[in-house]
Amino acid sequence: MKKWLVVLVLAALAFAALPMTVAAFGLDVEAKGGAGIGLGSTSSTTETGSPLLAAGGGVGVDVFLFSAGPVDLGIASGAEYTYLSQHSSDTATTVKEDAQYNYLYIPVSVVGSIPVGPVSLVVHAGGFAGYFLSGKAINITAGGFPQPDTDLASYTEQWEFGIHLAAGVDIPIMSGISVSPAVQFDYGLTDVTVDAKQTIASKDTLASLAFMVSIKYKAM
Numbered sequence: 001m002k003k004w005l006v007v008l009v010l011a012a013l014a015f016a017a018l019p020m021t022v023a024a025f026g027l028d029v030e031a032k033g034g035a036g037i038g039l040g041s042t043s044s045t046t047e048t049g050s051p052l053l054a055a056g057g058g059v060g061v062d063v064f065l066f067s068a069g070p071v072d073l074g075i076a077s078g079a080e081y082t083y084l085s086q087h088s089s090d091t092a093t094t095v096k097e098d099a100q101y102n103y104l105y106i107p108v109s110v111v112g113s114i115p116v117g118p119v120s121l122v123v124h125a126g127g128f129a130g131y132f133l134s135g136k137a138i139n140i141t142a143g144g145f146p147q148p149d150t151d152l153a154s155y156t157e158q159w160e161f162g163i164h165l166a167a168g169v170d171i172p173i174m175s176g177i178s179v180s181p182a183v184q185f186d187y188g189l190t191d192v193t194v195d196a197k198q199t200i201a202s203k204d205t206l207a208s209l210a211f212m213v214s215i216k217y218k219a220m
Contacts, residue, residue, distance in 0.1 A: 026064035026072060027219040030180065033057030036210030038084040038101075044202040046092040052085035054208035062111045062122075076111040076124055079104065082186070084206050094141070099152065101135040101206065105186065107164040120170040128186055130160035155197045160206065162188035170216060180214040 038054035060078025067073070084101045109126025135152035168182025188205040195201040 025220070026062075026074070028062040028064075028216050029219050030060050030062070030078075030214040030216040031057075032060065032080075032180075032182075032212050032214035034184070034210050034212035036184075036208060038086045039207040039209065040084075040086045040088075040205060041207070042088075042202050042204045044090070044200070044204075047088055047090050047202075049086055049088040052087055052098060054082070054084050054210050056080055056082040056105075056208075056210065058105070060107070060214075062113075064111070064113065070114055072113045074111050075109070076126075077106065077108045079106055081105075082130070082208065084208055086206075097137040097140045097150075099135065099137045101152070101156070101192075102133040103130040103160065104133055105130045105164075107186075109164055109166075113170070118172065122166075122168050122170055122180065122182070124164065124166040126164050128162055128164040130162070130188070132156050132158050132160065132192075155194055157190070157192050157194060159190070160188050160192050161190050162186060162205075162207070166212070168212070168214070176218045178216045178218070180216050182212050182214065184208075184210050184212050 033056070035053065035055040037051040039051050040049060042049070058078055058080030060076060062074060062076045064072045064074035082103045082105045084103070085098060087096070087098050089096045105128050107126060107128040109124040111122065111124050113120050113122045135156055137150040137152060140147040140150065164186050166182050166184040168180050170178040170180045172178045185208070187207045190205065191203040192206055193202070193204040
């Protein structure tokens with residue numbers, strides 16, 4: 001079995017078991033998807049870049065543990081497939097490339113929900129662990145000549161960690177079910193590039209800003 005499938009199965013089992021431990025509390029289950037822009041940063045002084053597409057989707061659970069006035073508070077987790085891409089240009093080597101990354105993200109955050117008329121404002125704030133699945137660099141030019149695609153597996157660290165933020169609105173559409181548009185920001189803090197593969201080591205991070213839409217079911 002491929003390593004990414006093993007991780008996906010383990011993540012699914014982990015959050016599927018969560019409802020059994022919180023039967024006495026509020027529980028929202030959601031499936032979501034969306035797209036936006038892939039961002040990044042580097043400490044290299046010779047590289048510049050620009051954003052390209054980011055997209056993804058997954059499942060999650062919000063477990064509400066207590067209320068503070070009108071605000072319901074709890075914890076949230078899930079599993080998300082995330083696609084990130086960005087363009088970079090290195091003035092020292094004349095290399096230009098579009099890098100594409102595929103990750104499994106496991107976010108863990110504090111969640112708050114507050115009713116505003118017929119809808120609820122929902123905010124997530126926490127972190128994520130990202131497991132690298134695959135990637136490639138395309139449209140590489142060196143000295144003006146196109147080069148074959150580069151598999152990024154040996155150039156990319158297996159794990160990435162960062163900040164996970166999201167804010168959206170739950171809009172009820174029928175009993176127990178709502179549609180939830182949201183803005184989601186994932187900001188990587190760890191260096192995703194294997195330094196041993198670089199001529200000059202640099203810290204390279206990834207980020208994404210996406211518009212997501214969820215179908216949410218209030219299980220209890």
